[in-house]
Amino acid sequence: MKHPVDIHVGKRVRHRRWMVGMTQHQLAEKVGIKFQQIQKYETGMNRVSASRLWDMAAALSVPVNFFFEGLENHANEVDDGAVPSDILADKEALELVRSYYAIPENQRRRLFELARVLSDVA
Structure with missing residues (x-):
């Protein structure tokens, strides 16, 4: 079963990768893993270890805390017609x-x- 934190971190990895125009293959190569593992991280299927998250943050030129931004909002999210927190999806x-x-x-x-x-x- 996917954990909500793993799903959130995976989405943030994917969004940042898209923003910098990097493919899953390119990110995987920079981090030293297979692109299938990036796919699993991005869907929340696999949990990202602290050291791997550190490497991905460096490869994507963001601080590690970038991947956790907005996480606290998911617990209190209400569908009130406002802009969704996951707008870059x-x-x-x-x-x-x-x-x-x-x-x-x-x-x-x-x-x-x-x-x-x-x-x-x-």
Whole structure:
């Protein structure tokens, strides 16, 4: 049976890997394991050891605590129509974030301000 913490950590691994544009094969190679093991971690089927999580954090350029962010919110999650905490599980949202960060910084800031103004109007 999958443990909710293992599922959450696996999702965070997958999301970060997607954000940096890395394949499961590439991450597995950097960490020194088979890509099938990455698949098992990402689904929560296998628990990630502390040393493996340390290696994955280094390979994905994040602190180890990144994988646990938002975990406390899952216990109190209520479906009230708000933005889900797992927003990057949506491929469209992920593509939007990738595209946003591909925009030059000065234009990105202006786009951000426009989005902020439009969301205040709605």
